[in-house]
Amino acid sequence: MQQSSVNRAVQLDSFGGPEVLTVREVPVPQAGPGQIRVRVAAAGLNPMDWFMTSDAETGKRFGLSLPCGFGTDYAGVVDQVGAGVTGFAAGDRVFGGAMSRAIADHVVIDAGGTIAVGGDAHRTPEGVDDRTAATLTIAGCTAAAALAVVQAGPGDTLLIGGAGGGVGVFTTQLARLAGARVIGTGSATSADALRALGAEPVVYGDGLADRVRALAPDGITAAIDLFGTDTVQVARDLGVPDKRITTIAGLVDGITSANGANAAPGAIEEIAGLVAAGRLRVPIAATFPVDQIRAAVELQSGRHVHGKVVIDLL
Known part of the structure; x- marks a missing residue:
């Protein structure tokens, strides 16, 4: 799979509201042993994203230190596989969570990790598009x-x-x-x-x-x-x-x-399966390109959106 040398990432140097969010070009991360790298296609916003980064005390409670990234839900395609990984291959469509670092062109995930520690990844079912998959995890x-x-x-x-x-x-x-x-x-x-x-x-x-x-x-x-x-x-x-x-x-x-x-093991796969089967519908209220991240967070944090807000990275 062709690999990009460009990696945009939403970052912040100080805690606060949408005004502290900046899109930067940073080095492309590399997958180490036990890790995969995902080319992110879409990232879903959640209230926890801006709550965690709203002030220094809250950020510390979630283990965040500056500078840090932003966003947790992601969906995309595996484009690099580290040594020892057997459950994923380049080209696999995946979705999952990577706490406060998901809104980036590339994100590295521990193949056996959790959302809070190393990130997690699940196979995206056939029939579920990346925007929808990016809303599922949190x-x-x-x-x-x-x-x-x-x-x-x-x-x-x-x-x-x-x-x-x-x-x-x-x-x-x-x-x-x-x-x-x-x-x-x-x-x-x-x-x-x-x-x-x-x-x-x-x-x-x-x-x-x-x-x-x-x-x-x-x-x-x-x-x-x-x-x-x-x-x-x-x-x-x-x-x-x-x-x-x-x-x-x-x-x-x-x-x-x-x-x-604390969700039961397999809960997110079951939910993704319900979406794929057409039994559960995810209303997407709005989509924004990554360079409009501040406007997207302002909309989502207003708490009057009926459905999900998604950031496009492709």
């Missing part, structure tokens, strides 16, 4: 982990706070595939998007508990808060036991929080 694993906490299934009425966001589009559809009824919170303008995912929309904000009661007079049985903690309080007010409530972005005493790193 949001898919987080959704799977959240659903594992509350164990939603047939007979459940599940309230999802932030159902139309990047994680919400996965959580809602996976819950519906598991047989649960889903009531999803969002803005008034998100109603059609939520219905398209299989959720019954309800507007968030003051009076949410009363609106949920009107939709589900027999009550709700589980809740997932994908935005903060407001949905947790409403679920408690409606009698949902703490063991059937989870959060991903807020900590509440007595509530088990969900972390994508």
